[in-house]
Amino acid sequence: MRRGRPLGLRARLVMTFAVLAAVVALAVAGISYAVVRGITLRRAMEVAVGDAQVHLDDAAATLPGDPTESELRRFLVGLRSRSRAEVVALAGDRSETTTISLTASSIPDDVRTAVEAGRLVAKRTARGRRAVLVVGGAVQPDGPAFFFFYPQQDVADDLTLLARVLTVTSGVLVVVSAGVGAAAASGVLRPIRRTRAAVREVAAGDLDTQLPAEGSDDLAELARAFNTMTAALRRTVGDLRELEAGQRRFVSDVSHELRTPLTALTTACDVLDANKDGLTDAGRRAARIVVVESRRLAALVEDLMEISRMDAGAADMTLERIDVVRSIDGALRSRGWDGQVAVHADGRPTTFIDARRLDAIIGNLVGNARTYGRPPIAVSVGSTADTVEIDVTDAGDGILPQHLSRVFDRFYKADRSRSSGGTGLGLAIARENARLHGGDITVASEPGHGATFTVRLPRRREA
Amino acid sequence: MISDVAAILLVEDDPSTSEAVALALEGYGHDVETAATGDEALERWRRLRPDLVLLDVMLPGRDGLDVCREIRREDRVPIIMLTARSDPIDVVLGLESGADDYVTKPFETRVLLARIKAVLRRGEPSAAEGVRRFGNVMIDPVGMVVTRSGEEVHLTPTELRLLLDLSRRPGQVFTRQLLLERVWDYDYLGDSRLVDVCVQRLRAKVEDDPADPTLIQTVRGVGYKLVDPR
Numbered sequence: 001m002r003r004g005r006p007l008g009l010r011a012r013l014v015m016t017f018a019v020l021a022a023v024v025a026l027a028v029a030g031i032s033y034a035v036v037r038g039i040t041l042r043r044a045m046e047v048a049v050g051d052a053q054v055h056l057d058d059a060a061a062t063l064p065g066d067p068t069e070s071e072l073r074r075f076l077v078g079l080r081s082r083s084r085a086e087v088v089a090l091a092g093d094r095s096e097t098t099t100i101s102l103t104a105s106s107i108p109d110d111v112r113t114a115v116e117a118g119r120l121v122a123k124r125t126a127r128g129r130r131a132v133l134v135v136g137g138a139v140q141p142d143g144p145a146f147f148f149f150y151p152q153q154d155v156a157d158d159l160t161l162l163a164r165v166l167t168v169t170s171g172v173l174v175v176v177s178a179g180v181g182a183a184a185a186s187g188v189l190r191p192i193r194r195t196r197a198a199v200r201e202v203a204a205g206d207l208d209t210q211l212p213a214e215g216s217d218d219l220a221e222l223a224r225a226f227n228t229m230t231a232a233l234r235r236t237v238g239d240l241r242e243l244e245a246g247q248r249r250f251v252s253d254v255s256h257e258l259r260t261p262l263t264a265l266t267t268a269c270d271v272l273d274a275n276k277d278g279l280t281d282a283g284r285r286a287a288r289i290v291v292v293e294s295r296r297l298a299a300l301v302e303d304l305m306e307i308s309r310m311d312a313g314a315a316d317m318t319l320e321r322i323d324v325v326r327s328i329d330g331a332l333r334s335r336g337w338d339g340q341v342a343v344h345a346d347g348r349p350t351t352f353i354d355a356r357r358l359d360a361i362i363g364n365l366v367g368n369a370r371t372y373g374r375p376p377i378a379v380s381v382g383s384t385a386d387t388v389e390i391d392v393t394d395a396g397d398g399i400l401p402q403h404l405s406r407v408f409d410r411f412y413k414a415d416r417s418r419s420s421g422g423t424g425l426g427l428a429i430a431r432e433n434a435r436l437h438g439g440d441i442t443v444a445s446e447p448g449h450g451a452t453f454t455v456r457l458p459r460r461r462e463a
Numbered sequence: 464m465i466s467d468v469a470a471i472l473l474v475e476d477d478p479s480t481s482e483a484v485a486l487a488l489e490g491y492g493h494d495v496e497t498a499a500t501g502d503e504a505l506e507r508w509r510r511l512r513p514d515l516v517l518l519d520v521m522l523p524g525r526d527g528l529d530v531c532r533e534i535r536r537e538d539r540v541p542i543i544m545l546t547a548r549s550d551p552i553d554v555v556l557g558l559e560s561g562a563d564d565y566v567t568k569p570f571e572t573r574v575l576l577a578r579i580k581a582v583l584r585r586g587e588p589s590a591a592e593g594v595r596r597f598g599n600v601m602i603d604p605v606g607m608v609v610t611r612s613g614e615e616v617h618l619t620p621t622e623l624r625l626l627l628d629l630s631r632r633p634g635q636v637f638t639r640q641l642l643l644e645r646v647w648d649y650d651y652l653g654d655s656r657l658v659d660v661c662v663q664r665l666r667a668k669v670e671d672d673p674a675d676p677t678l679i680q681t682v683r684g685v686g687y688k689l690v691d692p693r
Contacts, residue, residue, distance in 0.1 A: 259547045260477045260568070261480075262568070262569040263547075263568040263569040264480040266570075266571065267483035267484050267486075267570075267572055268487075270487055270571065270573075271486045271487045271572075274487075274490055275490070318656075321684055321685075330651050330652070334650070355652060462684075
């Protein structure tokens, strides 16, 4: 079963060290405590039993088999100065004690029973909240029985102290181990970090990145494999660049080769156009076809060049700070479309943009609306903090759903029977122009209710 | 006085293009001479001293940039580059070698005519205005003369027109687009590199230290302004 995000290598190393330290520390502390406790308690018991035995022998020597109350009391008074224990003596029905707080009922039943059976017994027990060791014994069978209560609180306190010391030491050990684990992790992680940094550099496009590959461990092996990879990438990218450079040269050469005859052709057509009055009717009609079609050919070559440059990544961008609404007005005016197209603007957004490319986009979309749609044609500009949105809307028949996704395709014609006079590349170029800026163009249409092309451009604050 | 009709030297190696352009320009009354190589162009230019040179960049042998620099060494005649490539570096190189404007092939005749007209207009003296002085630079708008520390500075008509426009309102910032409209006659979407390169050329001629201009200053992201160094 997988749980959430796996921990990082550093965290895992630190945790392993800490857990290991905790296990070791607990084991050592636990065993130490058990051993010390056993020895301490046994010693205390031996001392107590020895002491009690001395006093019992003393009682056997000095007391009669059936002592009187005063004899018993005197003996106990003597005991008080000779022993640490508090004592209860039982003789027949009488009981005497060295301390008022101690009575016959303080004696544990099992101890009393064992003593009555003639045995010398010792038992650890508690009086109130204090630990005591009870040693009981009779002077002789049916003679007076003595119960010695030895205070054991000092022993218990010592053991508590020991337990505390062991606990604290274990805790410190765990923390120190975690620290050692962290340090060890840094040592292991340094080459991994270096590798990560190198991978990022490669990802960012720096293919000259190399990793030091000394030694023969796994990391050195990884470094060598990494270096081999970047070398292979360098070769591949070099080949691709050469290919791309070749393609650009080709685009440039084709451009030159096509433009030279086209320049002669279009200029000659302008001359023909200017002199058409001198032609016969048939000549005039032929001249008109030559003029119109040569212009169309020039536009097609121009568009082909443009889209080839875009494909080759050779499109240049000149970013300038532009008032979008003013640029749209300019684009419409320069084509003589002002007055035919309504421009709505929400504010006056400015952005850094290639003015020529914006002009091409607007020219294409509005030109499209004029060719395929119907008036009224409207351009509306909206903006947020980081985007500018330009909608070009017409009121024509709209675009059928099956054509919607393909209108940006090169040379795609929704209505094959209609010749528009366009190059078939306009929308593709417009979309590329938007994408060069990091934006895009989308289209929405409801058949019968016109179409809306939306240009979305990121708003740049600087070039 | 320069009329609307000019003597034009057309330097173009493609015979069809050369003939078609010559035909078109002659149709509008211009007087056109042609040359097909760089050397031929320099020879014709020295002999004819035309009002304007239309110069193709790609020429066999000595290329258009070289011809442009050679002409600029001796004369301030307006030069329009005809460039077949729209590779941006070619445009900048053409402008840096001294051209006043450029037209990209294939072009429409009316566009070429408009550029020719705009370039020729720059050589005409402006309305009577007083002499302006900025530090050691003196500008005479009527005599079309600029001196720096008493010595005449040879400016092309475009450079002079740019300096006159900037100096008309010292301290005011002119956007590149505005300068394109006023100096180059572009009514919409001119190439702002025209302004940048021309400003560089102008600075090289009138500034004490073109690398650290004190007279014509750049206003980042906007355009240029002329500052009276006093």
